Amino acid sequence: MANYAIFDEPYYRAQYPWVKAGIDAGIIKSGREHFEKFGQAGGLTKVSRYFDEETYLEGNPDLKPFVRTPNNPNAPFASGLDHFI
Structure with missing residues (x-):
């Protein structure tokens, strides 16, 4: 869980x-x-003032290929936050 x-x-x-x-x-x-139910899968990442999606991905550039984008719709993570969680 x-x-x-x-x-x-x-x-x-x-x-x-x-x-x-x-x-x-x-x-x-x-x-x-x-x-x-919806936000995480939809890429809504503003869940806390202590987490910033852009900063997280910049600090972990190796994750970018694993985060879904229009050009990479089958990546395993909806966002950097999804990976973090």
């Missing part, structure tokens, strides 16, 4: 304010549920 200890609910919801509409409509229970 993945460790989402880094996830910061208020931070995530502030970065992706449209998630609130899904919560208000009862489609999802929280920002964390949204992230786990």
